Amino acid sequence: MTYDFDAIVIGSGISGGWAAKELTERGMRVLMIERGRMIEHQSGYENEMKAPWEMEFRGYGDAKLLAEEYPVQSKGTNFDEYTMDHFVNDADHPYQTSADKPFQWRRGYQVGGRSLIWGRQCYRWSDYDFGANARDGHGTDWPVRYADMKPWYDHVESFVGVNGSMEAMPQLPDGIFQPAMPLSAGESLLAGQIAAHYRDRRLIPGRSANLTEAKEGRSACQYRYLCARGCSFGAYFSTQSSTLPAANKTGRLTLLPDTIVAKIETDPRTGKAVAAQCIDANSKETSRHTARMFFLNASSFNSVGLLLRSASDAAPNGLANSSGTLGRYIMDHATAVAGVATIAGLDDHTYYGNRPSNFVIPRFRNLEEAHPDFVRGYSYQGVGIRANWPRGVHMPGVGADFRKTLSEAGEWRILMVAFAESLPRADNRVTLSDKLDKWGLPQLHITLHHGENERALLKDAAAEAKTMLGMLGGKMLISSDEPDLAGSAVHEMGGARMGRDPTTSVVNGNSQTHDVPNIFVTDGAAMASSACQNPSLTYMAFTARAAAFAVEQVKAGLL
Amino acid sequence: MPPVSTPASAPSVSGPGASDSAAFRRRDLLVGGSALAALIFATPYLSRPIMMHAEDFAPLLDSVSDILLPGSLSTQPGAFLASVMPREWRGLTLSHVKTVSHWLNRHAQGDFLSISFERRFAVLTALDTATFDRAAAETGESDAAVDAETVEAWTILKRALLTSFYTSQKGGSGDLAFNLVPGRWDADIPLAHAPHPLSNDWLAIWFS
Ligand SMILES: Cc1cc2nc3c(=O)[nH]c(=O)nc-3n(C[C@H](O)[C@H](O)[C@H](O)COP(=O)(O)OP(=O)(O)OC[C@H]3O[C@@H](n4cnc5c(N)ncnc54)[C@H](O)[C@@H]3O)c2cc1C
Numbered sequence: 001m002t003y004d005f006d007a008i009v010i011g012s013g014i015s016g017g018w019a020a021k022e023l024t025e026r027g028m029r030v031l032m033i034e035r036g037r038m039i040e041h042q043s044g045y046e047n048e049m050k051a052p053w054e055m056e057f058r059g060y061g062d063a064k065l066l067a068e069e070y071p072v073q074s075k076g077t078n079f080d081e082y083t084m085d086h087f088v089n090d091a092d093h094p095y096q097t098s099a100d101k102p103f104q105w106r107r108g109y110q111v112g113g114r115s116l117i118w119g120r121q122c123y124r125w126s127d128y129d130f131g132a133n134a135r136d137g138h139g140t141d142w143p144v145r146y147a148d149m150k151p152w153y154d155h156v157e158s159f160v161g162v163n164g165s166m167e168a169m170p171q172l173p174d175g176i177f178q179p180a181m182p183l184s185a186g187e188s189l190l191a192g193q194i195a196a197h198y199r200d201r202r203l204i205p206g207r208s209a210n211l212t213e214a215k216e217g218r219s220a221c222q223y224r225y226l227c228a229r230g231c232s233f234g235a236y237f238s239t240q241s242s243t244l245p246a247a248n249k250t251g252r253l254t255l256l257p258d259t260i261v262a263k264i265e266t267d268p269r270t271g272k273a274v275a276a277q278c279i280d281a282n283s284k285e286t287s288r289h290t291a292r293m294f295f296l297n298a299s300s301f302n303s304v305g306l307l308l309r310s311a312s313d314a315a316p317n318g319l320a321n322s323s324g325t326l327g328r329y330i331m332d333h334a335t336a337v338a339g340v341a342t343i344a345g346l347d348d349h350t351y352y353g354n355r356p357s358n359f360v361i362p363r364f365r366n367l368e369e370a371h372p373d374f375v376r377g378y379s380y381q382g383v384g385i386r387a388n389w390p391r392g393v394h395m396p397g398v399g400a401d402f403r404k405t406l407s408e409a410g411e412w413r414i415l416m417v418a419f420a421e422s423l424p425r426a427d428n429r430v431t432l433s434d435k436l437d438k439w440g441l442p443q444l445h446i447t448l449h450h451g452e453n454e455r456a457l458l459k460d461a462a463a464e465a466k467t468m469l470g471m472l473g474g475k476m477l478i479s480s481d482e483p484d485l486a487g488s489a490v491h492e493m494g495g496a497r498m499g500r501d502p503t504t505s506v507v508n509g510n511s512q513t514h515d516v517p518n519i520f521v522t523d524g525a526a527m528a529s530s531a532c533q534n535p536s537l538t539y540m541a542f543t544a545r546a547a548a549f550a551v552e553q554v555k556a557g558l559l
Numbered sequence: 560m561p562p563v564s565t566p567a568s569a570p571s572v573s574g575p576g577a578s579d580s581a582a583f584r585r586r587d588l589l590v591g592g593s594a595l596a597a598l599i600f601a602t603p604y605l606s607r608p609i610m611m612h613a614e615d616f617a618p619l620l621d622s623v624s625d626i627l628l629p630g631s632l633s634t635q636p637g638a639f640l641a642s643v644m645p646r647e648w649r650g651l652t653l654s655h656v657k658t659v660s661h662w663l664n665r666h667a668q669g670d671f672l673s674i675s676f677e678r679r680f681a682v683l684t685a686l687d688t689a690t691f692d693r694a695a696a697e698t699g700e701s702d703a704a705v706d707a708e709t710v711e712a713w714t715i716l717k718r719a720l721l722t723s724f725y726t727s728q729k730g731g732s733g734d735l736a737f738n739l740v741p742g743r744w745d746a747d748i749p750l751a752h753a754p755h756p757l758s759n760d761w762l763a764i765w766f767s
Contacts, residue, residue: 049739052726052758059726063647185747223744225761340766348750353741354761383766388756389725389735390767393718396691398684403628406721407734409756415766 001274005031005254006554008276008291010261010306013113015523015539016297017243018156022547023295024250028554031289032253035260035281035298036110039086041240045230047082055081076106076490078117078228086110086117086228096433096445103446104487105301111257113299114490115238117228120209120356121381122162123533124153124173128367128377132421132529136375139329139424140499142528143509146173152541159246160237160540161215163357164207171377172362172533178212180205181221185349186384186412187359193471194361201364206381208357209237218242225354236356256289258282262441264294264310264319266516271314273519279439293518293550293559296496297543300524301330304430304495305444307506307521320496320513320521326506327430329497330446331422331530333489334454336481338380339465342474343412350386350409358383361416361468363532365460374456376421379532380465384414413477414469418461419489420454421532430495448486458483491535493524511546518559522546613641616656622672623659624720626683631720634727640719651719658712662686662705686713731758 006028009019020032038044052059061081066074073079073087088107097103108114127146133139150173157176164177183191183205191203210221218234218241227236234241247253258281265275265288275290296303304327310319318326363377387410397405428449432442462481469476499505502514507526513519522543524535531538553559617637624636644651663671666682674682689705690713705713724730731737735758745752756763 051728051737051739052731053728057643057646057648058722060649060722063650065646067647181744182746188747221744223741224739224759226739349747350750350753350756351744351746352748352753352757353744354757354759355744355746383762385760385763385766386756387767388760388763389721389730389758390718390764392721393714396687398627398687399680400629403630403734406628406725407755409750409754410767413766 003290003292005029005289005291007031007293007295007550008033008289009295009297010276011035011113011297011299011302011523012111012239012244012255012257013108013297013299013523014115014118014239014536015543016113016295017115017239017247018540018543019295019297019520019522019547020247020253021243022544023551024247024252026547026551027252028551029252030247030254031291032247032255033259033261033276033278033289034111034113034255034257036108036113036257038111038255038257039116039230039240041230041234041245042232044240045232046085048226048229048232050082057081072104073106076104076488077119082226083117083228086230092438094435094437095443096435098447098449101449101485103448104485105446105492106487106490107299111244111255112239116230116240118490118536119534120227120236121358121360121534122157122160122164122175122207122209122537123360124175125149125531125533125538126171126173128171128363129529129531129533132376132531133424138375139529140497140501140504143498143500148509149538149541149545152545153537155544156537156540160209160242160537161211161213161218162207162209162537163205163212165205167202167204169202169204169362171364171367172360175207177207178215181208181210181212181355181357183359184351184355184384186343186346186386186414187382189343189346190384190414190468190472191359194468197471198364200367201361203359203361206357206360210356211235217245221356223353223355225356227356259287260439260441261298261306262286262309262439264306264519266310266312266314266319268312268314271516273319273516279441281439284439292554293520295543295547295550296519296521296525297523300493300495300527301430301444301446303521303523303525304330305432305442307496308430308432309441315515320506320515320519322515323503323505325426325497325504327495328426328428329424329528330428330430330448330492330494331424331527332448332486332492333422333530333532334420334450334458334483334486335489336418336420336458336462336483337415337478338418338458338461338480339414339416339469339476340478341414341469341472341476343384343414344473346412347409365457371460373460374453376423376453376457377532378418378420378457378461380416380418380461382414382416384412387411387413412474414472416465416469418458418465419491419532419534420457420461420483422530423451423453424494424497424529425451428494446487448492450483450486454483455481491524491530493527493530493535496521496525497528498526499528510549511542512549520546520550611653611657613644613653613656614638616653616660617641618672619660619663620656620720622679623663623683623716624724626676626680627717627720628724628730631724631727631730634724634729636720636723639723639727649719649722650715655712655715658709659686659716662709662713687717690714725758
């Protein structure tokens with residue numbers, strides 16, 4: 001049989017960009033299909049260099065429009081008037097969810113996907129994570145361990161450019177880092193207090209995909225923190241700045257934007273996937289593209305939706321779903337603002353510039369000693385800043401003195417957000433709804449509720465945050481242990497989980513579906529547990545690893 | 560400060576001719592204050608209900624802004640807020656402005672805009688103080704002198720006025736520093752080296 005391409009990659013975000021890069025660099029002719037529009041690196045970043053006074057709504061957006069058309073996206077991080085075109089219009093892209101605690105599905109449908117708007121925090125997972133399901137019995141055991149993943153973490157970090165510090169903490173393995181972005185004065189003070197009072201925890205600089213040293217045609221970070229607008233300096237990792245140019249350089253990539261993959265077609269004789277059936281996002285014309293293999297990188301729930309939509313007579317409950325687990329065991333970190341406090345006695349210190357990163361206090365629970373109230377763990381990410389002019393809303397004042405006060409630095413504040421691990425549970429799931437979108441495709445129905453374990457973790461996180469922040473001698477402003485609505489962490493994952501057993505999982509240890517060997521799921525859908533670290537670096541590592549495996553299979557004549 | 564015993568929605572006395580309580584009631588429903596108020600009294604024709612639009616409050620917004628942040632008038636806060644208020648920018652609606660206007664007129668014992676700058680300053684300060692006193696009262700610390708609706712309205716309007724100024728070129732790159740491309744991250748420096756924070760310290764803006 002002849003194919004239009006060796007491989008079709010569905011989705012051009014963080015994981016799709018990696019699939020395209022790795023497959024083309026290994027000699028494959030690749031078609032990358034993306035449902036959203038093209039955004040060119042540099043020239044496509046329309047609001048990148050605008051000041052607030054150059055924006056119609058001074059950066060805050062048209063509140064009525066946001067309420068009507070962006071009710072989910074507009075409540076999330078990195079969304080504002082400058083960046084809103086990098087997020088989906090909710091009205092155009094509806095989904096169904098539970099009415100009581102609606103899932104917050106934050107998305108970016110464009111070339112680059114959410115690589116344009118992500119927070120860039122990059123953390124390796126350790127064997128505390130890959131071994132977690134086996135250890136406490138929640139979910140199915142991962143078929144991989146850190147040793148399997150380490151070379152691939154090395155591989156992706158070397159290309160991405162991750163800044164960070166070497167810490168020798170087994171729960172957060174060190175990597176191949178560019179120089180770290182230092183802690184602000186307030187953060188250093190807290191780090192010192194924690195080091196002096198605790199042996200089980202440490203506050204360290206965040207690890208982020210922003211260059212602190214120039215690299216392969218990309219400049220070092222300019223400390224603007226305009227990342228989500230797009231960065232002409234190419235200083236943070238995105239499809240546009242990094243993987244797309246690398247894939248294009250091979251001459252073997254074809255990129256097809258504005259095209260929705262509606263269904264993967266299988267050959268009833270062989271059971272193998274043969275074609276992607278597509279709909280033009282603008283004209284709604286249909287097309288079909290064949291390939292030897294398919295990489296699903298449409299983002300966790302969209303990849304699951306695509307497999308569910310690809311049901312056939314041979315696979316009536318969805319493609320690659322002989323286990324019946326497709327769509328189940330979805331997860332998202334449970335987050336809460338564990339603490340915000342002021343710092344006393346540091347008023348003559350400040351900082352300059354915009355560091356596009358944060359600090360992290362890696363997980364310290366359930367490492368060697370089992371906690372009586374919960375399994376797994378949480379970590380904190382936070383920042384120490386000096387309050388700026390909006391503090392004026394919350395303080396009395398009128399007149400010249402008030403204006404003078406607001407022109408000066410406000411008090412130091414430390415914010416700590418807890419990210420708690422989400423347990424894989426069968427009743428948290430994605431299904432197809434009977435409601436259709438405007439392309440006639442079934443909408444997704446997403447049910448994801450945090451459970452008792454997540455609540456117990458956040459309760460502990462809030463209590464611990466209060467104790468740690470209390471050492472700063474300031475005032476506690478906020479502390480919450482109530483989980484934000486699921487989806488708020490934007491670390492949604494699972495639904496096509498990885499496992500050894502084809503009767504209880506969807507993909508094998510090589511990210512290949514058990515049922516259809518020429519389909520690879522290498523985005524977050526394949527996650528069998530959630531850890532409490534940001535997951536995208538792990539998606540990248542799995543993608544690169546799967547691409548290498550797939551090409552070996554092709555060369556061996558097995559695909 | 561005049562005693563505040565009437566809820567904001569009740570009729571109130573706000574100028575000469577106060578004996579005509581029916582006229583006050585009508586006016587009260589419609590007008591927060593401004594030169595237009597005088598016209599209504601002068602012209603029987605206009606004393607019938609008329610709709611007030613955001614731009615009708617631009618003079619009031621200009622005045623309040625310039626008292627709150629002296630010098631902000633040159634950034635034309637009234638015109639800007641009137642243009643974005645219909646879109647509920649920063650949560651601000653016409654109703655909030657009317658509520659604040661109502662309070663100011665009542666405590667100006669007339670048209671707020673017609674009294675001297677010193678008295679306007681005193682009345683606005685009284686509103687701001689009463690707002691924060693009320694917040695304190697909720698924690699049991701002092702007596703409230705303003706109703707909850709006005710507290711909410713003033714808090715939202717104050718936020719809109721501050722945002723309007725500090726996102727204008729004058730506020731954002733005059734009072735505060737502005738450098739879209741800092742090019743460096745100095746994690747710990749003496750305050751004297753950067754006495755005015757960056758108005759583009761985006762994280763600090765979000766978390767303040
Ligand atoms: C504000 C924000 C902050 C974040 N911060 C972090 C962080 O600090 N660290 C971290 O690890 N993660 C972070 N994330 C999450 C991160 O963005 C995602 O984990 C990551 O982008 C997932 O990569 P992906 O390739 O699976 O999906 P995406 O990057 O979402 O890309 C999927 C692409 O597939 C396309 N697509 C979907 N369906 C179809 C279809 N049927 N046909 C064709 N194309 C399709 C979409 O248009 C999209 O372009 C953040 C996300 C957001 C929004």
